[in-house]
Amino acid sequence: MxxxxxxxxxxxxxxxxxxxxxxxxxxxxxxxxxxxxxxxxxxxxxxxxxxxxxxxxxxxxxxxxxxxxxxxQSPARQLRTIGYIVAGLIVLWLLAGWWLRSGSGGKPGNTTGMGEDGQSLR
Incomplete structure (x- = not known):
């Protein structure tokens, strides 16, 4: 065993x-x-x-x-260059604000804020 x-x-x-x-x-x-x-x-x-x-x-x-x-560069040319840069930044800022306010983020579709049934999406 x-x-x-x-x-x-x-x-x-x-x-x-x-x-x-x-x-x-x-x-x-x-x-x-x-x-x-x-x-x-x-x-x-x-x-x-x-x-x-x-x-x-x-x-x-x-x-x-x-x-x-x-x-x-001459001072006048420096100021003009700085002005172009500032203007470009302002335009970009405005475009970004418009793009964000549109709510669609650049995507096609409903930008009215209303659903298909007429109710608010917000």
């Missing part, structure tokens, strides 16, 4: 060990997937950082060139 119990316990232990091995194997795959994903994300962050660094350096260079060009 003791041998039968030992044999049964051995089979149960083997079965439990196989299940544990399967779980460990799947945990290992999950860990490897997490590592791969974090490495891809780090590479993407490095590329993004590099892009922003390059953008910052290009912006600084452009600003220096603009300052140099502006210092060489």
């Amino acid at each position: 003791s041998r039968l119990q030992d044999s049964t316990l051995e089979r149960q232990n083997d079965s439990e060990l196989n299940q544990l091995h399967g779980k460990i194997k799947s945990l290992r795959h999950v860990t490897i997937d997490i590592l791969s994903d974090s490495q891809r994300q780090n590479e993407q962050l490095d590329r993004t950082s590099s892009s922003f660094t390059q953008l910052g350096s290009n912006l600084l260079q452009t600003t220096r060139q603009q300052a140099r060009t502006f210092s060489q």
Whole structure:
């Protein structure tokens, strides 16, 4: 009887060990997937950082060139350039306000604020 119990316990232990091995194997795959994903994300962050660094350096260079060009211009031409920039910003501000007030966001459709049954949508 003791041998039968030992044999049964051995089979149960083997079965439990196989299940544990399967779980460990799947945990290992999950860990490897997490590592791969974090490495891809780090590479993407490095590329993004590099892009922003390059953008910052290009912006600084452009600003220096603009300052140099502006210092060489006559005061009247400087004022006219500033006026064009301000006027352009005001036009953009007005267009954005009109676009947002229209309620449609530039999409075709109902801009009356009324539903099909004549009830207010608001």
